[in-house]
Amino acid sequence: MPEATFGVIGGGMMGEALIARLLNQKIFVPEAVIVSDPQTARREVLHHTYGVQTTDSNQAVMDGAKTVLLAIKPQVLTEVAKNLKTPARETPPLLLSILAGTTLTRLQEAFPGWAVVRAMPNTPATVGVGVTALAVGESVSEGQRSQARQIFTSVGTVVEVPESQMDAVTALSGSGPGYLALVVEALADGGVAVGLPRAVALELAIATVRGTGELLHQGDLHPAVLKDRVTSPGGTTIAGIAALEAGGLRSALMAAVRAAYSRSKELGQS
Ligand SMILES: NC(=O)c1ccc[n+]([C@@H]2O[C@H](COP(=O)([O-])OP(=O)(O)OC[C@H]3O[C@@H](n4cnc5c(N)ncnc54)[C@H](OP(=O)(O)O)[C@@H]3O)[C@@H](O)[C@H]2O)c1
Structure with a gap:
């Protein structure tokens, strides 16, 4: 398997929307993307449609990719995090979470040693005209911040807000x-x-x-x-x-x- 640079945990509606646009805009090549999802049928669809690597192992995504998009439902986060080992890396990898209502503190606890960005996209992102608000965690480097912006710009407009404004963002966009x-x-x-x-x-x-x-x-x-x-x-x-x-x-x-x-x-x- 070639080394993946971008991983996605949860190949559902939002995960697929981002993969489709990121590949279309050549931000990543298909061989550099790895997606984990529990459903075989879902993995086959994603592999055949986009040419990305797929796996049923979230750990494989965590181990391989430098940047990981967490696109599962918030209710399964505890279960997912419990079964993951966070690999030690020289530079902290970047975790982008789109889980509604899941705080940076909670994400940081679940993914110790990772640089974390909390994102709130909206449904029009699935057709490339969404708006995503980003709240950036403390250990995120300037390079990772601009990567996060680039990734979400693929599905529409991006704004940065302090995390304290995420409930307001949720209520509006x-x-x-x-x-x-x-x-x-x-x-x-x-x-x-x-x-x-x-x-x-x-x-x-x-x-x-x-x-x-x-x-x-x-x-x-x-x-x-x-x-x-x-x-x-x-x-x-x-x-x-x-x-x-x-x-x-x-x-x-x-x-x-x-x-x-x-x-x-x-x-x-x-
Ligand atoms: N949809 C939106 O407009 C929107 C907007 C803002 C934020 N969000 C956030 O985006 C996240 C994903 O939403 P979505 O609409 O894309 O949901 P979704 O279509 O249900 O996608 C979630 C995917 O994760 C998979 N999954 C379940 N358990 C897993 C596990 N243990 N490991 C790996 N993958 C697992 C699901 O598989 P199964 O189907 O088999 O469970 C499904 O394919 C949510 O946290 C939501 O809050 C969504």
Whole structure:
């Protein structure tokens, strides 16, 4: 087996999304990637689709790779860590964890001697347009920090935050796709209410949310500037916005983020 430089423990949805993009962008070559997963069928899919090495041994990943992505569910971390020996290395290898709610302290205990980065990607990462927040552990070198940024940039935008802000990140960008799915569905319902066929209404709603995000991003526009630009005096958009304000859209979205933040803190303590 050639030496692997990048290992993945847990070849599920997120693990695969990262592998696919990292290979596509030639950040790693397939022979340099090793993935462990308990399911034979899953390993076969990953090997045949991407040409990566696969194994049922998490230890093989730990022993070989210089950088390891931990992409298992948080509930199995204790079990996984219990069965791993952390190899002694001259320079501490890099562990990137995407486990929701799992702190740097907990990861450091589970992987003694490793440099640890905690990452919170969101679901659009699976199609390359996610946003990932990184909280970087104390022993992470500058080179490892930029490697972590490069790896998560393969699936979208990257921001760095202090670990104390991870619950807030979870409440906004982590849960945000769920909030926006509701917005899209409601817009489509509105379209149907005023006579559009369901499929057309849904296509319009999705394209509008997508295009507006892109316009704000590419144009580097403040949302208030865009809102002012699209509201002509006595026009249709200001009539719609008045209805949204009467319905409390802004306060509902702010309350959603606050509720998710409290829940994330609660889950972190349980
Ligand atoms: N999906 C998202 O949008 C998202 C966003 C942010 C963070 N995350 C985090 O990303 C992590 C992975 O999420 P996911 O959606 O990719 O989950 P997933 O699809 O269930 O992937 C987890 C993979 O790990 C495998 N696994 C289970 N036990 C294992 C073990 N002992 N050793 C090695 N692999 C094992 C699972 O196999 P089995 O199926 O056989 O159990 C599965 O293939 C989670 O911690 C989650 O909190 C996900």
